[in-house]
Amino acid sequence: MDIRAQVSMVFHLDKCIGCHTCSLACKNIWTDRKGAEYMWWNNVETKPGTGYPTLWEDQEKYKGGWEVVNEGGKPRARLKLQGRFGALANIFYNPYLPSVDDYYEPWTYDYANLLDAPEGDDQPTARAVSQITGKYIDTIEAGPNWDDDLGGSTIYAANDPNLAGLNEAERAELAELQRVVFFYLPRICNHCLNAGCVAACPAGAIYKRGEDGIVLISQEKCRGWRMCISGCPYKKTYYNWHTGKSEKCILCFPRLESGQPPACFHSCVGRIRYLGVLLYDADRIEEAISVPNQELVEAQRSIIQDPFDPKIIQAARDGGVSDAMLDAAQKSPVYKFVKLWKLALPLHAEFRTLPMLFYVPPMLPVLARVTGDGNYEVAGAADHSLAPLLSSLDRARVPLRYMANLFAAGNEEVVREVYRKLFAVRLHSRSQQVGDVPADEVQRALEIGKTTPEEAGAIFRLTARPTYQERFLVPPLHREEAIEQTISPYKERSETGFGFLETPERRW
Numbered sequence: 199m200d201i202r203a204q205v206s207m208v209f210h211l212d213k214c215i216g217c218h219t220c221s222l223a224c225k226n227i228w229t230d231r232k233g234a235e236y237m238w239w240n241n242v243e244t245k246p247g248t249g250y251p252t253l254w255e256d257q258e259k260y261k262g263g264w265e266v267v268n269e270g271g272k273p274r275a276r277l278k279l280q281g282r283f284g285a286l287a288n289i290f291y292n293p294y295l296p297s298v299d300d301y302y303e304p305w306t307y308d309y310a311n312l313l314d315a316p317e318g319d320d321q322p323t324a325r326a327v328s329q330i331t332g333k334y335i336d337t338i339e340a341g342p343n344w345d346d347d348l349g350g351s352t353i354y355a356a357n358d359p360n361l362a363g364l365n366e367a368e369r370a371e372l373a374e375l376q377r378v379v380f381f382y383l384p385r386i387c388n389h390c391l392n393a394g395c396v397a398a399c400p401a402g403a404i405y406k407r408g409e410d411g412i413v414l415i416s417q418e419k420c421r422g423w424r425m426c427i428s429g430c431p432y433k434k435t436y437y438n439w440h441t442g443k444s445e446k447c448i449l450c451f452p453r454l455e456s457g458q459p460p461a462c463f464h465s466c467v468g469r470i471r472y473l474g475v476l477l478y479d480a481d482r483i484e485e486a487i488s489v490p491n492q493e494l495v496e497a498q499r500s501i502i503q504d505p506f507d508p509k510i511i512q513a514a515r516d517g518g519v520s521d522a523m524l525d526a527a528q529k530s531p532v533y534k535f536v537k538l539w540k541l542a543l544p545l546h547a548e549f550r551t552l553p554m555l556f557y558v559p560p561m562l563p564v565l566a567r568v569t570g571d572g573n574y575e576v577a578g579a580a581d582h583s584l585a586p587l588l589s590s591l592d593r594a595r596v597p598l599r600y601m602a603n604l605f606a607a608g609n610e611e612v613v614r615e616v617y618r619k620l621f622a623v624r625l626h627s628r629s630q631q632v633g634d635v636p637a638d639e640v641q642r643a644l645e646i647g648k649t650t651p652e653e654a655g656a657i658f659r660l661t662a663r664p665t666y667q668e669r670f671l672v673p674p675l676h677r678e679e680a681i682e683q684t685i686s687p688y689k690e691r692s693e694t695g696f697g698f699l700e701t702p703e704r705r706w
Contacts (some may be wrong), residue, residue: 233440235304262431263549388553398429474530562594622647
């Protein structure tokens with residue numbers, strides 16, 4: 199048993215309003231400089247949609263993440279991009295990189311012409327100018343969130359990879375005007391336990407910090423080979439064309455070291471973001487990533503350990519985890535959402551990177567109306583009570599299959615259990631706040647959602663009325679006492695680098 203601490207995150211999607219304040223806060227602090235104009239370490243995508251960069255979820259195109267192969271009759275995870283010799287063969291040419299068109303060509307405007315143009319018959323304009331080439335751009339064809347809301351949906355939303363498995367009728371319904379629906383998906387680096395970027399880097403420039411699990415890129419070691427960009431299935435590593443180095447989200451670790459949350463967390467208008475500490479067993483990582491897709495979510499949950507268990511506490515202390523981190527793990531909102539309540543799910547668990555950013559799925563809109571007597575009528579429901587909402591998942595505007603493809607590696611039952619509990623919390627809270635739900639319906643909802651009144655109340659409290667201290671629970675990280683690992687987040691894997699570096703199992 200090898201217990202380690204990991205700074206982890208939860209985003210509650212039902213609270214995201216798509217204001218992009220988080221993206222602007224990150225951009226102004228970290229990527230407002232030459233070579234980083236197109237980088238959005240934090241971006242907010244609209245789903246259904248193709249995201250940023252375009253079709254980043256299509257790993258047949260980009261070869262990101264891991265795949266399971268059979269070696270000697272035993273399943274084993276292998277980097278999907280390439281092995282050690284494949285990296286050597288493609289060291290000067292990586293065929294699986296996103297192009298500028300997959301992102302967008304960053305631009306500014308020729309304001310000087312607008313202000314200083316000589317007098318003439320025509321109104322002067324500020325033409326778009328490429329920030330890469332310095333030349334005029336006649337037509338702007340893409341941006342960082344080009345398919346925001348309904349813009350371009352006939353082109354972008356229809357090509358969303360998560361629509362795989364939906365039949366033609368379901369796809370057609372999503373395009374009907376009265377059923378048009380979207381939700382927002384904020385994304386930052388997931389700081390994965392089994393990070394594909396770490397394993398793909400030939401120079402060993404990417405590493406996980408031992409004290410908090412934050413994934414960083416050494417600007418001194420980086421050689422600009424860009425294997426990390428392909429290796430990351432979430433495309434959260436970027437290439438700075440000015441410096442010739444790769445860069446990524448650093449989870450604002452200078453702020454964390456002073457006891458403050460990252461800038462995107464602090465600035466979030468909807469208060470959708472939660473930050474906390476999880477304890478996990480590093481010895482079980484390879485086992486967790488080698489299971490079939492349908493078991494991946496539960497396997498990831500299983501390696502997260504109980505911070506109140508005396509054996510876990512002692513093992514963590516033996517591994518160098520501080521008492522402050524242990525205390526934060528016991529109060530962690532992330533532990534509650536992910537492990538205790540099982541409401542938060544990893545984004546694309548099938549990539550097998552074990553992401554440490556989890557999402558509470560958004561409540562799915564249901565086609566319903568209010569009748570003359572004030573009751574709810576849900577399409578296809580046998581009665582007019584609120585209880586049919588519990589069975590409305592199959593009539594939601596966004597098919598359950600879509601949400602399962604996004605958050606549960608295709609396992610619909612995992613997502614269904616989450617929604618049953620969310621519906622139960624909603625009915626329980628409504629009964630407490632409004633009082634128009636009969637007690638027997640509330641009890642039935644709690645039974646179906648496999649929860650209790652006390653748990654439902656706690657979920658509502660942390661979701662709707664959390665304080666600043668309840669949302670962000672990470673102690674100041676003492677860098678002077680930090681213990682780093684050099685290349686791999688756990689015992690050295692053969693895929694990492696060329697194997698030329700001496701890498702001990704652990705460098706404590």
